[in-house]
Amino acid sequence: MDKKRKGVIKAICAYGELCGLTYTVDYAKSIATRAAGRDSFNEITEGELTRIYNEFCRKQTAARARTDLPILKHNFSLN
Secondary structure: OHHHHHHHHHHHHHHHHHOOOOOOHHHHHHHHHHHHOOOOHHHOOHHHHHHHHHHHHHHHHHHHHHOOOOOOOOOOOOO
8 A cells, every 4th residue: 555655646746747846745645635535645545546546647648748748659579
């Protein structure tokens, strides 16, 4: 659970950076808490953490596309 919590905080802060904002850890926790509809960050279930993490990863992808930031391209070769 601790790794998932840290991952959610990291995803929220990374999204903020893409938008030109700097989020503190406490602010990222409050965003996650509101997104889960809970009163405390520690009350968020594992499933909700996964959902919030995935949502902020999708938001990062959308922010990159919106601002024309370079997206890493993978070279998949069939050898």
